[in-house]
């Protein structure tokens with residue numbers, strides 16, 4: 210199992226009281242499979258993603274990434290784990306305006322100490338995967354919103370993550386472009402064999418997933434999608 214959340218409880222301080230954002234949550238996501246997380250606003254979806262990303266440490270429970278329990282790891286060890294094992298796609302692509310599509314990807318690998326040629330090759334490979342091989346030299350302002358989101362996805366895959374976490378990637382796109390981005394996430398999940406978690410508010414996306422996790426008041430109900 211590539212991503213495992215075991216008995217996760219997360220409590221935020223809330224004025225004089227405390228708010229339970231995640232309540233005894235269990236989730237297993239195998240490699241090469243896609244789990245959608247759905248639920249009303251404020252139900253705990255972002256908190257779930259942040260805990261899976263090891264950005265927030267839960268009050269109770271264990272997060273296991275690719276067989277490694279994150280409990281007790283130092284801040285530096287968590288950063289290393291995130292860098293090598295976890296790809297995160299945020300809602301907004303946040304691309305650097307001055308860099309070309311290929312460079313947006315290459316910087317990720319160079320930060321990680323890979324040689325420029327290796328980084329360039331991986332970037333070109335992933336741009337082809339997301340259908341943008343012919344746009345490698347373009348800068349963000351020369352690309353559409355859907356294309357920018359594709360680069361965002363490719364960038365998250367640069368370091369060959371085991372776990373891919375995707376937060377509402379279609380919120381700024383029209384329905385058609387949004388559906389194409391979901392198809393792409395489905396495709397890369399199988400092709401790159403990632404354990405993918407996709408937070409979405411759009412239920413039409415659920416036909417493409419392997420597992421649905423519904424969150425209500427921090428509690429999670431799992432079901433298998435009907436294809």
Ligand SMILES: Nc1ncnc2c1ncn2[C@@H]1O[C@H](COP(=O)(O)OP(=O)(O)OP(=O)(O)O)[C@@H](O)[C@H]1O
Pocket residue numbers: 221222223228230248249250251252253254255256257
């Ligand atoms: N840093 C924080 N401090 C205190 N409470 C928080 C914090 N972050 C989130 N919450 C609360 O925890 C609950 C779950 O929030 P979360 O953002 O995980 O939900 P969500 O399902 O992602 O919502 P949305 O769909 O609106 O993004 C909400 O009641 C929210 O107000």
